[in-house]
Amino acid sequence: MNFFQKEIVLEKKPRGFHLITSEILSKVPEIKNFSVGIMHLFIKHTSASLTINENFDADVRSDLESHFNQTVLENASYYRHRSEGPDDMPAHIKSSIIGAGISIPITDGRLNLGTWQGIYYCEHRNYSSNRRLVATIIGELISNNKT
């Protein structure tokens, strides 16, 4: 049984839902070392989030952004947390609805995602600083010395 942990910085992206599967695979190549396991990804911010969704049609990403903008209002009359801009409190709400972390099974050195699944980074602020992620893998290493 083995543990691997690494902190990574995501490429900067504008507000919206972004497919980052290939970015994660290239920044966490250690996935390949595990025959079986779980990868946990955790975003260290409260106005961005992580989820799994469709990896093909970019319209899915823009429709997700539209839906959350329609249902989590900017400038709602009942908000009291207003000092950081109209996009700040909605960003906090979206982050608790979607979540700061995801766990994905690893099988035979690969993320065991469905055919149409990809990893999404959801940026809820208009302007954001660098977003940091902690990737933690727990699993069994592929043995290379079976000769």
Place this chain on the structure above:
Amino acid sequence: MNFFQKEIVLEKKPRGFHLITSEILSKVPEIKNFSVGIMHLFIKHTSASLTINENFDADVRSDLESHFNQTVLENASYYRHRSEGPDDMPAHIKSSIIGAGISIPITDGRLNLGTWQGIYYCEHRNYSSNRRLVATIIGELISNNKT
């Protein structure tokens, strides 16, 4: 420390929220082998989801379906992803709100759920193919050789 992983296919169910605790227990009997651990369940699809909720009154399941249908619209004017039917984009949204994965503690060979908790499979499409799950358990095996 031990790892167990298995892919299972859920019994086909119609659109709605379904209690599947007993189906999971019968398809993953290996839970019984772990004295302590965590079971991670992951659904390999982007238009269905997994959650934990009340295991008793079936009205809770139908009310959850009603709530999500009221708040995640079909045919919203701002959707661009429309080619797969009016239930497709709402299904993607529901899957990111509810989530594709859940983790449940294991204690003494049993899922350590609260008295009223059960595992839900949430089917968001009107017609769906077989839904595949990856069950991953990490934990300590019950030792049987303590004689």
Place this chain on the structure above:
Amino acid sequence: MNFFQKEIVLEKKPRGFHLITSEILSKVPEIKNFSVGIMHLFIKHTSASLTINENFDADVRSDLESHFNQTVLENASYYRHRSEGPDDMPAHIKSSIIGAGISIPITDGRLNLGTWQGIYYCEHRNYSSNRRLVATIIGELISNNKT
């Protein structure tokens, strides 16, 4: 590799969103023993939930409560589960939106949260009984005998 698991009871709190990072740290001091790992927290109830959000401005907590009260209605005409009071079915819905469990990376004996992140216990009932949590840590112990 080591496993630690413990059941704890949360201090009673009224309906709303509550920051409990320091309560968790004092009730699960074993976090300090792990050099690397993951802590999974699981609430054994279906009308309360756990999330990660902003640890500074208490207005964020009250705005979250306001948002969920506006969007998850009491007494919606389409609810059938009504016998346990008007706050009961909304509590179940909120629990599936926010979730019953969170996983947090551990690094060098500390929860590896972002600067502004804290652990929230979200109480969705007007009156609740004691809320029980299962804390499970998996990771590598800090070795103390490196002399």
